[in-house]
Amino acid sequence: MTTAVAVQTFDRRLILPLVLGAILNPVNSSTLAVALVPIGLAFHALPAETAWLVSGLYLATATGxxxxxxLVDRYGARKLYLAGAALVGVAGVVGVLAPSLGVLVLARVLLGFGTCAGYPAAMYLIRRSGVEKPGGLLTALNVSAQTVVVVGPTLGGLLIGLAGWRAVFAVNIPLAVLCLILGSILLPRAPRPGAHVRLDHLGIGLFAGTLTALMLYLQEPSVRLIWLLPLAAVLAGGFVWRELRYADPFLDVRVFGGNGPLIATYVRALLAQTVAYAYLYGFTQWLEAGHGLSASHAGLLLLPMSLVAVGVSTLTGRRAEFRGKLLAGALSQLVACALMLVLDAGSALWIVVIISVIFGLPQGLNSLANQNALYFQADADRMGASAGLLRTFSYLGAMVSSAATGAFFKHGADTTGLHDLAAFLIVVAGLLLVLILADPSLRHLGAPTPKGIAATG
Structure with missing residues (x-):
């Protein structure tokens, strides 16, 4: 299926609210990285228990x-954007006042659902504008989110040093208010949707159940919870059966099933983010618990990664060399993970800095390349759902990394656990490299067509 979109002019006043909406999730993903140890100490919780703070957000976001x-595809961006921003503000208040780890996990789940609208809304509005060369807009979107992801640990460390770990929840309140104000003023109102076809509630429920069962097992893989895997398989089968028979399915599995390059992009996102989040959370915990650094110092040691990632994204964002970017990202992950194998509690900090610098390359390349690839591969009429599904696979990667970190740091974030984690990540990065080399569609992706932008689905 090929959908041609007329070329129009994008209203650049939308950039600020769209960027703010898109960074709400990375703000909450990255600033928590250096807060896990202080929160664990405050509530006398082990790493396996505080891991639910990570998993709770990603479970909600991956499903949502x-x-x-x-819903953005059907009802437009404005209503969903504003509702999400309001929920983020509520979650920030809950986190600030949380009396227990369980309530704090609830706040993270609310944050997960609240941050779901920003990225699909941005991709929807950019694609609907029919911009023929979206590289600049997508780069601005990605660089802003990437900047927050990589600066987040440093910012989180500074906030914790100034006001304690609750500050990483409090920061959501002013951000949510700003999104509500700008969104109300600037986001366009969508026309009323047609009432002839009902929303696919059953399909959405089966999809959510499938992901929930799968991710709950990934959070704590064990024989005791093995029943979650056949449950996920049954729900997935029911989901496919439903989507093949519904007039306006939530996810048209026929479109996705016939679009091999798009599926490959989703799998690449899963593998790349497994490595990225394991480094962001696992390595940071080792710096604090295994190397004896404070949260503030651990955050500062990730700053070189921040600077490199932002610089690489900015310099390469407009270039359409998808395959080259992805190859460089996968190779950098392999090298950085291999260097993690030489670390121990007495390692010099300059080695940590080198690893941080190398990790900045894939942080700046992988997400941007996959996001740009999806823009050209997805059906324009389902851009919101397709963009959301890209994030779902990214968060599945985050869940895999969380499960791996919990397994290898079962008795604490020590050096042995770090080495086991690094070996696992080398395998994942190797699989990513093989997948990139085996995908010939990446060589010509994004070539212009006579009719403007065409999406093949």
Whole structure:
């Protein structure tokens, strides 16, 4: 299926609210990285227990992103954007006042659902504008989110040093208010949707159940919870059966099933983010618990990664060399993970800095390349759902990394656990490299067509 979109002019006043909405999730993903140890100490919780703070957000977001994206496709960006921003503000208040780890996990789940609208809304509005060369807009979107991801640990460390770990939840309140104000003023109102086809509630429920069962098992893989895997398989089968028979399915599995390059992009996102989040959370915990650094110092040691990632994204964002970017990203992950194998509690900090610098390359390349690839590969009529599903696979990677970190740091974030984690990540990065080399569609992706932008689905 090929959908041609007329070339129009993008209203650049939308950039600020769209960027703010898109960074809400990375703000909450990255600033927490240096807060896990202080929160664990405050509530006398082990790493396996505080891991639910990571998993709770990603479970909610991975399920909610494509659902909210589909709602954006149907009802427009404005309503979903504003509702999400309001929920983020509520979650910030809950986190600040949380009396226990369980309530704090609830705040993270609310944050996960609240941050679902920003990215699909941005991709929807950019694609609907029909911009023929979206590289600049997508780069601005990605660089802003990437900047927050990589600066987040440093910012989180400074906030914790100034006001304690609750500050990483409090920061959501002013951000949510700003999104509500700008969104109300600037985001366009969508026309009323047609009432002839009902929203696919059953399909959404089966999809959510499938992901929830799968991710709950990934959070704590064990024989005791093995029943979650056949449950996920049954729900997935029911989901496919439903989508093949519904007039306006939540996710048209026929479109996705026939679009091999788009599926490959989703799998690349999963693998790349497994490595990225394991480094962001696992390595940071080792710096604090295994190397004896404070949260503020651990955050500062990730600053070189921040600077490199932002610089690489800015310099390469407009270039359409998808394959080259992805190859460089995968190779950098392999090298950085291999260097993690030489670390121990007495390692010089300059080695940590080198690893941080190398990790900046894939942080600046992988997400941007996959996001740009999806822009050209996805059906324009389902851009919101497709963009949300990209985030779902990214968060599945985050869940895999969380499960791996919890398994290898079962008795604490020590050096042995770090080495086991690094070996696992080398395998994942190797699989990513093989997948990139085996995908010939990346060589010509994004070539212009006579009719403007064409999406093949």
């Amino acid at each position: 992103q494509p659902v909210v994206g589909r």
